[in-house]
Amino acid sequence: METKNKTDESIFYSNAFRSVAYQAVLFGLLTLLGWYLYSNVNENLARQGIATGWNFLTTSSGFDIGESVIRYDAGDTYGRALLVGFLNTLRVAVLGIVLATFLGVFMGVARVSSNWLLSTIASWYVEICRNVPVVLHVIFWGTVIHLLPAPKQAIIPFEGAFIMNRGVVMPFPVANDAYVWVGVALLVGIIGVVVLNKWAQRKRERTGEYIPTLWKGLGVLIAPPLLVWLAFGAPLVWDVPSLQGFNFKGGLQFSPELIALLVGITFYTGAFIAEIVRSGIQSVASGQIEAARALGLRPGFIMRYVTMPQALRVIVPPTTSQYLSLTKNSSLGVLIGYPDLVNIGNTTLNQTGQSVEAIAVMMMVYLSISIVISICMNIYNRVAAIKER
């Protein structure tokens, strides 16, 4: 009685067979493509007489770099030049992230303010800055900075600081051995604050007694570095920049390229962060805050235990990707002559002709930065997910 006479037995229609076949074909095609491209590249490079390999990293570059965090001159290797570029990228990225965070958080909070004037100004800022390409931001500020007055007529926002077409200079404390120990003490202070908060929380849980930690914490934070500094005899000599000839000497100097790039990417990214912060704050349902208020929680508690944890969960992940995109956008330094990684990689590419290797270095560096940041992000998410339960 069992008939299966209409059953198709052919293996070609078997789902499993097809799946394996598709994947094998894909894999084969990719391998073939890779091999084809590789052999073409080799052939083309050989024909054009371009060297391959990584030897160029250890040969002398012969070009100067306008600004560097580490010592560098034209006699140094391409490898070191690229390192200089990488450090310059990190410098502008870190500064940009800090400034964009402040600007973005401020503008985001301002946008939800009940003050009409403030929220209007903030939304104008957001709409204008995020709807204009970051490339234009950067070259716009690059143009603006060249329109600023010459060093002799520099704008002086406060005593000792100068803004001009050669960049920005400001006073800076002269280096002193004591500062290392002040730094260590600050670290101690930070640990102290964490310990204090934990202690206060535990005490509250045990006895129900509420211990305000704001001022105590501030004291614990500031006291150790301050005491160490005083113990060293309060060393503080300001290195004040002064006009010598056509240029300023001394103090903390920022090149016009750095300033233009920094302002450009900060304004652009700040607008996106502001939007993220705004939606984060608005995502906390008003019922949550009302419920907390109805329970009689004091405003500080509401902020810390109700509003912030919920808003941060919405805010942090997209903000991280904004940090990443700011870092990637710092490569626009190439437009205005800021010697970041891409700029120096580009020079290396033009001088050696080894485009494949030069571009590979740039991509690998950015990719590593991205991967490191996403790993941190995943760790944060895991911690946040645990807290949710």
Added chain:
Amino acid sequence: MNDQATPEVVAGGSKRTAPPPIERIPVLRWVRENLVSTPFNAAVTAICLIGLIYFLPGFIEWALFDAVFVTSDHKVCRAAEGACWAVVGEKHRPMFFGVYPYEEHWRLIIAVLIYISAIVITMMPKFWSYRILVPAWIFTLVSTLTLMWGGFLGLAEVDTSQWGGLPLTMILFSGTLVIGFPLAILLALGRQSNMPAVKAVCVVFIESLRGVPLITILFVAVNVFPLFLPQGLEFDKLLRVVVGMAIFFACYEAEVIRGGLQAISKGQYEAAEALGLGYWHIMIRIILPQALRICLPGIVNHIIAAFKNTSFVLIIGLFDILTATTAVMQDPEWRRFTLEAYLCVGLVYFMFCYALSKYSQLVERWLSEGKRF
């Protein structure tokens, strides 16, 4: 926030004739509620006002009262204290159309109008069907490209090396979308695939390209890609750059679309399977139309980013509107008014992106209200 003012009672009159409390006057009430509701709020208002008074008059003077709006003489601008908007009038042709032959600019204007209408049509839900959008975009690309190329019906032939300005920006933008969007869908589907090799290839492709700056991809398109090809075979630089941008765009868009795909219930797949539909029919007719609607706001946000990203070609020397402007402003006579020219270009970008972002917000509202579109 509570009304604290007690209504004044006119002596001898009944309560009914009492004038309204002063806050009932709309303007004053608005000011009270929105500017000075608390001492802190009042202080904020004061600080904002001081800031505005410090900057705004100077800016308005520069931008309006002291500005030169019309002149063909750069010396007039130099003599003035304010902005030189005349530079836009003087240089707008090369800014917007690059080095394309002057007498043929009308062709570019038509091309840009065709692009804009295609974009507007694409934004309207009633035209959302494969049968309208695919031919519309093929027509748009073919007609505008042939119009710009010329070489038929007595139109002079213009080489791509002479294309520039706003039309080039539009070509970069629409080329990115036309190539990038289908690619984004394929990558998103690939990443959702249950074939491990397909999935792995898509994940690696998407994640590694999302980790690098657009510039490096453009460098690859310009410097490395020619090395990949056998000797004698060449692709137009413009095409290479468009493909590079499209791939970059697709990697970001694929992640948005994946979010949309994940939001579709399993029952939709099952019902379609039970009806006997195959994988591609299920995806194209059932799943994608729903998934793309759900994630449309995100899609539009990345489309805005793609438009802004066209300006990256400044670095590799393709003459989009920004590069053309930068090049035009090398003219020593007008050079010091580059800022004004950039502000004008910025306005063009702003108008386009602002319109799109408003559209994205509109779609978001449709979605949250459950409107059918």
Added chain:
Amino acid sequence: MSDQSTAEPVIQLVNLNKWYGDFQALCDVNITINRGERVVVCGPSGSGKSTMIRCINRLEHHQKGEIIVDNIELTDNLKNIEAVRSEVGMVFQSFNLFPHMRVIDNLTLAPMLVRKMPKADAEEIAMQYLERVQIPEQAYKYPGQLSGGQQQRVAIARSLCMQPRIMLFDEPTSALDPEMIKEVLDVMVELADDGMTMIVVTHEMGFAKTVADTMVFMDKGEIVEIASPDVFFTKPKSERTQLFLNQILTH
């Protein structure tokens, strides 16, 4: 009632076994269903009844045993799956209409794409079935504008448009408000009267009594009892069936 002498088996499940991970959802299920037979499957939730009928058009893969539908064995083979699915229509608990399409487009989609039917013919057939489920006036509306009962009737019509020889119903009335259950059951009764082979998973025992040729009781992944309705409802052999019937019939 099916005539045993002309019985022609259309669905055969032989020693069917299915696991989700370590959990065995079906153990050694054996049943033969003849053409024109109306089978009602009942049992407590988690008993494997839905899994069983979902295996019949391979929405679920079985790991052991055989499923033979209309002389075609369901295997990993795509051609067989396609052939079986075009024979077998399915109606879901949650309707699963395509919300972005009008009712008429929901109905014509599969005939046009799978059967390669011209649009005009597909629409004619669609209207025919809409009339049969008594909602032709809703043809140009979207599913979201219909009531639950109407949506389920559209879903039935959508399956019928593929002109299947077998219909599977997976708790078709469970997601409906009580006042809408009847309109769906009426359509199903009419379908049964037309001689359609049907397998219905349901708790509607009234419906089962009127239309079923065969009752199947499942529990813990096994078929506990197969019987004709009069035997099943009056003197079930198994204690588990008895217990189940007591539970659902006493209220």
